[in-house]
């Protein structure tokens with residue numbers, strides 16, 4: 001470039017250059033202001049944001065709960081982030097969690113509905129995504145009475161044992177082979193729930209190719225879509241109607257496929273319940289109860305799909321995380337076996353015997369602490385502006401509680417990364433929503449209604465698997481090297497599937 005060209009170019013581009021420099025500096029000042037100046041809005045502190053996208057680039061990927069936990073280390077137990085236009089507040093300490101789920105529970109218990117779930121004809125019937133309105137109350141009460149009360153759990157124990165026997169029979173035939181344990185546990189839990197809801201199995205353990213007429217695949221796809229972290233429509237409401245990443249269309253397609261699997265069952269039962277010979281004593285499934293209460297097909301479909309999504313994947317994921325820890329710590333597995341030899345003296349395990357397995361329960365609590373299946377709980381929403389820990393949470397903010405981060409906080413737990421069930425042995429600490437350092441099911445009015453059912457299934461499956469078989473990893477590598485990374489979604493799953501090899505134990509002598 002000769003001198004004349006340089007001068008001309010320089011003269012022409014200087015104003016442009018100066019203008020862009022000023023804009024750039026202003027943007028940097030705006031985004032980093034909270035770090036250097038007093039935050040006038042009094043929002044919880046948080047990392048600097050980029051224009052337009054805010055902090056989105058920092059949470060994209062498979063492990064947003066891990067990135068968010070690292071922000072909490074720098075900015076404190078209550079932080080604010082911005083995902084596009086959406087303000088997001090995250091609690092990462094028991095005190096902050098209590099502020100959200102107890103002190104301000106009445107104002108912070110609504111939901112931010114993911115775009116995938118905004119299906120006009122279904123959303124009004126949702127239990128999981130409704131605000132705390134009358135529909136939500138009615139559905140929760142119905143589920144509580146028919147599915148999760150002590151009486152219903154007792155009534156369903158025959159079905160639970162039947163599905164468990166099917167699983168054990170299936171496994172006996174596979175001894176010595178390497179299996180993906182997640183698949184068979186998922187089918188067992190799914191069939192337990194489908195027997196309670198429809199009075200029949202919908203999946204088949206012996207379906208070697210795992211096709212199951214596509215039902216299982218559709219449910220998994222639906223789960224992936226609902227757990228997508230990049231929910232463009234809620235980050236940028238003006239984009240919502242364009243459905244740019246196809247999440248809404250994809251979800252609708254899977255919903256339609258799933259509904260078609262049970263449409264015939266619903267129609268056949270509706271005809272029976274509406275017939276003159278029907279009396280309410282004949283109801284033997286949850287579906288019968290819904291039909292007796294005049295539920296429409298849309299209401300039934302939405303509720304049942306949510307129960308399958310919320311109930312089967314979380315519980316499966318927890319069985320798998322606990323088994324992963326147990327194969328890594330064979331001495332812990334042996335201690336559970338010893339406990340069971342002492343406490344269980346019959347062929348079938350009963351609820352009463354399970355209640356005596358304190359060490360197994362401590363192992364489950366320890367697994368919940370390290371690998372909570374819903375690491376951030378489901379997204380809550382502020383219906384009014386309120387204060388938590390002296391910070392403002394504006395109306396319509398999305399609110400998360402990072403249960404995963406709390407489980408690994410060295411301020412709360414001694415050696416937080418070690419699997420040490422003994423820490424719970426002489427402790428009254430439980431996961432039922434009263435101790436905010438361990439809340440894998442949440443707490444307050446949005447707390448998981450399925451806790452009793454999830455925990456009973458978890459205890460029954462683990463106790464049966466451990467009592468009947470010896471489990472190990474198929475390769476001779478150090479078990480402690482097993483990859484324990486989790487992938488975020490509606491349920492936190494293992495990145496690498498858990499493949500195990502097993503053989504039947506010598507039968508115990510029962511009294």
Ligand code: HEM
Nearest residue numbers: 128310311314315318374377378440441442446448450454
């Ligand atoms: C290990 C098992 C389970 C875990 C860890 C778990 C965890 C959770 C969590 C963290 C929430 C959200 C709480 C919040 O947003 O504050 C939730 C909600 C829910 N869970 Fe569970 N869950 C499990 C099993 C089940 C089962 C077995 C069912 C039913 C069959 C179920 C049904 C539901 C429903 C319907 C909701 C939404 C409640 C509402 O929004 O009001 N869950 N669960």
